[in-house]
Amino acid sequence: MDIHALIYPYDTLLLDLDGVVYLGRNAVPGAPEALRRAAESGVRLAYVTNNASRTPGAIAQHLSALGAPATPDDVVTSxxxxxxxxxxxxxxxxxxxxxxxxxxxxxxxxxxxxxxxxxxxxxxxxxxxxxxxxxxxxxxxxxxxxxxxxxxxxxxxxxxxxxxxxxxxxxxxxxxxxxxxxxxxxxxAGKPEPPLHRESILRTGSKRPLVIGDRLDTDIEGATNAGVDSLLVLTGVASPLDVLTAAPRHRPTYVADDLSALRLPYPQVRRGEGGWTCEGWTARWEEGRLRLDGGGKPLDGLRAAAAATWEAAGDGQAEEDAVKAVLDSSLSERAFL
CATH class of the missing domain: 3.40.50.1000 (HAD superfamily/HAD-like)
Known part of the structure; x- marks a missing residue:
């Protein structure tokens, strides 16, 4: 495994399903392939879902049919x-x-x-x-x-x-x-409350888990409550605007377009004199509003903008009007779809 890959420090991925691995009956594009590569690198996969309607066996069968590696023992449900x-x-x-x-x-x-x-x-x-x-x-x-x-x-x-x-x-x-x-x-019992995370740790024995989800108010808040790192993927419910206006308990450790980010190095987001920078973007707050300069991949701009916004908001959260202009101009939400 590449020691610079995002996945490297973790022994288990605690993966949400709806909006992360699949939408309805269909796989999120690229998700099964990303999970196969993660499993081949030696990281354990645990599918942790708030959906209580199906048995672990039925869920594992669905995942296997989509091409994702899964057995009933890999599934943890609410x-x-x-x-x-x-x-x-x-x-x-x-x-x-x-x-x-x-x-x-x-x-x-x-x-x-x-x-x-x-x-x-x-x-x-x-x-x-x-x-x-x-x-x-x-x-x-x-x-x-x-x-x-x-x-x-x-x-x-x-x-x-x-x-x-x-x-x-x-x-x-x-x-x-x-x-x-x-x-x-x-x-x-389910996310973001502690019982489901506890169930996941009891079943996997994980010491260094990474929670992966698409919802700030369940997946990311659940990780915050458990004191573990989290990755938000933009393939489900949460939008870039949701990221920028997130309250402290909803702020993920990482933000990515999809699960393909697991095998890639995560770009550094640094605090400098001119603001927060990430891969050619610089974000800062001026007169109560977010300003974003530079260019490159929209996701890197979002990462810099989030760091600047979360710093400015502190224990609170930013108002939509203070950040929306950046999404309407520099970071069109359409770029993340």
């Missing part, structure tokens, strides 16, 4: 994190009402718990995850069980999920039905 969270709080063999799909049921059984579908089974917990066939009847059963005192756990709190057709309602949006009807907010 369903598994939710199941462990519940198992640590209830008696073995306890009934748990599943408002979701097979991914949750399989994960609960693996922890010795008994999935049920009705509040009449007196479940001690309700676990909710996204499922394409989620019905009003099942949401009603979950509501009844939570009202009767069952622990309420959400696999994740994602309000939306990216697909090939655009962003659709996610589990976070659906859990609001039960939360609104009961007044009880769920304990969240």
């Amino acid at each position: 369903a598994q994190a939710a199941a462990r969270l519940v198992a640590e709080r209830v008696e073995p063999g306890a009934a748990v009402l599943v408002v979701g799909g097979m991914g949750l049921r399989s994960a609960l059984r693996a922890h010795g718990l008994r999935p049920v579908s009705t509040a009449m089974d007196a479940p001690v917990a309700v676990v909710q995850g996204i499922a394409s066939d989620l019905s009003y009847g099942l949401l009603a059963e979950g509501t009844l069980a939570v009202r009767q005192g069952a622990l309420f756990v959400a696999a994740n709190a994602d309000l939306t999920m990216p697909t090939g057709r655009g962003e659709l309602p996610g589990n976070g949006a659906m859990t609001k039905v039960i939360a609104a009807a009961t007044g009880v907010e769920p304990i969240v």
Whole structure:
């Protein structure tokens, strides 16, 4: 492995799926090839997803069909994190009402718990995850069980999920039905909360992980909460404007167009007298606005602009109006598509 490659310091890649490896059923262009090269270099791949609808076996089969190296043991889901969270709080063999799909049921059984579908089974917990066939009847059963005192756990709190057709309602949006009807907010197992990262470390044994994702409020915030490095790829939800206006907990260690960046040296972003520089670009703040000069690859300009903006914003975040002119002129967002 090239010692200058971005990937070199890390022993495990904790990869988000939707928006990073694939969009819907189709691979992100170049992603499977980049992951094969990473695996060949000796880095472990772990696919860490907030999607609780499918089993690790089904996800691994999908990844393999796309050309990415994957086995069921390489997949870590929010369903598994939710199941462990519940198992640590209830008696073995306890009934748990599943408002979701097979991914949750399989994960609960693996922890010795008994999935049920009705509040009449007196479940001690309700676990909710996204499922394409989620019905009003099942949401009603979950509501009844939570009202009767069952622990309420959400696999994740994602309000939306990216697909090939655009962003659709996610589990976070659906859990609001039960939360609104009961007044009880769920304990969240998925990103950015710690349980899913803990599950990933327990399953991989990683000492130096790199979290890779496309969302600032789940993947990157989750890495920040865990105190580990992160790579944001611009193949999913987050946009260049989102990067520039990111709050401290949403600021990634690295920003790249896609997973091909893993095998390349990461350009240095330096602080100089004239501002922050990166590969021919110089960014600085003047009179409360971002200024970017120079030329080259738009991504390098974004890296310099982000460093300057984050420094100026400190513990806060920049206003869109203060940075948008740069995107409208020097760094057209179309250049990143």
